[in-house]
Amino acid sequence: MNVRDSAPGPEAGGAPKKKDHGVLYLGIDLGTSRTSIAASNGVRETVASVVGYPKDVVSQKLLQRETLFGDEAIENRLALRFYRPLEKGVIKGSDGKVLASEEAEANLRAAKDLLRHAIGLARPRPDELVYGVVGAPAQASIQNQKMLVEAARETLDAVMICSEPFAVAYGLEWLDDVLVIDIGAGTVDLCRMHGTMPEEGDQITLPTAGDWVDEQIEELLRERCKGAQFSRQMVKALKEKHSNVRDEGTPTVVDLPVRGKPTPFDVTDCIREGCRRIIPPIVESLGELVASFDPEFQDRLRNRVLLAGGGSQIGGLDRAIEESMREHLGGGRVIRIEEPVYGGANGALKIAHDMPPDFWQKLR
Amino acid sequence: MDGSIVARLRTLLAGSTRTETVRDLRRRGLTRIPVLGRDQLAALVEEAVSATLRDRGLLDDRGEIAAEAHERARGLLREVARLEVEREASRRAGAELERRVDELRREIVLAEGDLRQARARARTGEGLLSPSARSRVRELFAANAADPEAAAEARAAEFEALLAEEVARAIARARSESAREIEELDRRVGRLREALGKAEADLARGGNPAPPGIASIYRTAQGLDARENDFARKRKLLERIFEANVRLQGQTA
Numbered sequence: 170m171n172v173r174d175s176a177p178g179p180e181a182g183g184a185p186k187k188k189d190h191g192v193l194y195l196g197i198d199l200g201t202s203r204t205s206i207a208a209s210n211g212v213r214e215t216v217a218s219v220v221g222y223p224k225d226v227v228s229q230k231l232l233q234r235e236t237l238f239g240d241e242a243i244e245n246r247l248a249l250r251f252y253r254p255l256e257k258g259v260i261k262g263s264d265g266k267v268l269a270s271e272e273a274e275a276n277l278r279a280a281k282d283l284l285r286h287a288i289g290l291a292r293p294r295p296d297e298l299v300y301g302v303v304g305a306p307a308q309a310s311i312q313n314q315k316m317l318v319e320a321a322r323e324t325l326d327a328v329m330i331c332s333e334p335f336a337v338a339y340g341l342e343w344l345d346d347v348l349v350i351d352i353g354a355g356t357v358d359l360c361r362m363h364g365t366m367p368e369e370g371d372q373i374t375l376p377t378a379g380d381w382v383d384e385q386i387e388e389l390l391r392e393r394c395k396g397a398q399f400s401r402q403m404v405k406a407l408k409e410k411h412s413n414v415r416d417e418g419t420p421t422v423v424d425l426p427v428r429g430k431p432t433p434f435d436v437t438d439c440i441r442e443g444c445r446r447i448i449p450p451i452v453e454s455l456g457e458l459v460a461s462f463d464p465e466f467q468d469r470l471r472n473r474v475l476l477a478g479g480g481s482q483i484g485g486l487d488r489a490i491e492e493s494m495r496e497h498l499g500g501g502r503v504i505r506i507e508e509p510v511y512g513g514a515n516g517a518l519k520i521a522h523d524m525p526p527d528f529w530q531k532l533r
Numbered sequence: 534m535d536g537s538i539v540a541r542l543r544t545l546l547a548g549s550t551r552t553e554t555v556r557d558l559r560r561r562g563l564t565r566i567p568v569l570g571r572d573q574l575a576a577l578v579e580e581a582v583s584a585t586l587r588d589r590g591l592l593d594d595r596g597e598i599a600a601e602a603h604e605r606a607r608g609l610l611r612e613v614a615r616l617e618v619e620r621e622a623s624r625r626a627g628a629e630l631e632r633r634v635d636e637l638r639r640e641i642v643l644a645e646g647d648l649r650q651a652r653a654r655a656r657t658g659e660g661l662l663s664p665s666a667r668s669r670v671r672e673l674f675a676a677n678a679a680d681p682e683a684a685a686e687a688r689a690a691e692f693e694a695l696l697a698e699e700v701a702r703a704i705a706r707a708r709s710e711s712a713r714e715i716e717e718l719d720r721r722v723g724r725l726r727e728a729l730g731k732a733e734a735d736l737a738r739g740g741n742p743a744p745p746g747i748a749s750i751y752r753t754a755q756g757l758d759a760r761e762n763d764f765a766r767k768r769k770l771l772e773r774i775f776e777a778n779v780r781l782q783g784q785t786a
Contacts, residue, residue: 191752295728328587526754
């Protein structure tokens with residue numbers, strides 16, 4: 170990015186310095202599992218997408234806070250009304266799923282609080298205008314996007330929504346003949362970029378994402394680790410620490426309680442198998458996007474696959490997808506982006522920066 | 534041995550002893566007598582007192598009491614030091630809050646000044662005529678001065694048309710720019726007032742000041758640089774995102 174008009178230096182002669190710092194741009198990846206933010210003041214932060222409110226006066230006195238976020242909320246979740254306000258990449262209740270109006274309202278409030286918290290993490294100055302671009306799943310419905318706008322408008326001076334995988338590709342300046350796979354907790358978004366704005370046929374959203382992998386691993390652990398007690402949160406933590414699809418590697422032995430007694434279990438196969446189940450739907454969708462593309466450029470497209478999102482951190486996933494592409498699509502090359510957690514936020518920040526000023530003005 | 538005990542013993546002995554001469558002693562048949570020095574006597578007295586205190590179980594208590602008293606004294610000193618540090622931190626936090634409140638007040642004054650100027654500019658229509666229109670007006674006047682009779686009507690008509698067109702265009706532009714500037718300044722003043730309110734509340738509560746935030750590297754809105762790679766295509770993509778958002782937010786509003 171070019172700094173065309175930077176902040177003024179201190180004025181001479183002891184005159185009061187005019188603090189006219191102008192515009193703070195934000196790129197926001199409001200994800201099901203994590204919310205990441207990149208800002209034009211150099212701040213980058215990420216927080217688990219969970220919000221908690223003390224259950225009663227006692228817990229409020231103990232926690233000394235009205236709202237807790239991220240890991241702090243997870244640690245104290247037993248004393249909290251605990252919300253994961255996003256599901257499959259969108260605010261719960263905005264995807265047509267019927268929720269009791271109270272629950273829908275509570276989720277929207279939690280999403281707004283989460284967004285406000287994430288924006289606060291960027292430490293904007295009070296006198297700055299804040300313009301943000303929020304990434305949404307590739308096939309988020311109009312209703313989903315409206316809810317995101319509603320949540321963001323309370324905190325931002327102007328907001329735009331854009332497709333998350335598009336933001337990843339734009340941030341890396343890969344705009345031509347690229348397939349982006351963005352693996353989140355709620356959805357896997359696949360997007361075909363061919364120099365223009367991706368249309369409906371260029372994008373596929375799959376539900377077989379990180380949370381789904383957690384379910385698979387949980388199912389396998391129940392089958393194979395008889396008597397072991399564990400929660401979904403424990404499975405998620407295990408996956409985040411040990412996820413891997415490679416055949417080789419050291420065994421993963423963890424202690425799980427059996428009737429309250431920590432007992433060692435080898436969970437290598439459960440984690441590997443659970444993680445591997447994410448591959449077939451991805452490769453099948455890649456096949457669809459390649460097959461419906463101009464035949465002249467299909468080979469180029471197959472060899473320019475970008476792997477992004479938190480789920481791309483599964484060990485060996487890029488090579489495993491390549492192997493499966495070789496088997497089913499006749500070959501392909503997968504490149505894992507350097508910063509999976511911030512790829513979407515960085516791209517959204519670049520879009521926010523590049524957006525002409527009069528466009529922002531019109532959306533205020 | 535404690536010198537004060539020896540001195541007190543000496544005083545005590547001086548007051549309660551009698552003196553006998555060597556001659557008197559010889560007369561009484563005493564040629565050798567045992568001698569006990571004052572220091573030895575003091576040591577014996579001290580030993581006797583300590584033995585008695587020990588026997589009555591008082592000596593250990595005295596040591597413990599002294600140790601406890603010392604420990605409490607040390608604790609109190611530590612507490613005093615901690616309170617000093619806390620007082621200094623509170624003083625600093627208070628000073629920082631006061632500084633922040635002053636700074637916000639100054640910023641509000643500056644922003645309100647800008648806002649007044651912007652509103653005044655909007656009212657007066659300052660800078661209505663573009664430089665090209667101004668130079669064209671000057672040319673017309675110069676031509677008229679050189680040859681006042683020649684096609685005066687045509688020049689006047691051209692002048693009027695030029696003036697009307699320029700004024701209309703400039704008014705529209707100035708209004709739009711002023712309205713945007715005023716809106717932006719209004720927002721800034723609003724935000725600064727909000728921050729001032731929070732800082733004043735913190736100051737009244739004696740709490741810690743909220744951090745002032747990190748300034749963006751941009752003073753003004755940026756936009757895609759025309760020198761950027763692939764400018765035309767990126768611009769097109771940004772337009773599409775913008776259009777989709779206008780449609781979306783139109784529905785939301």
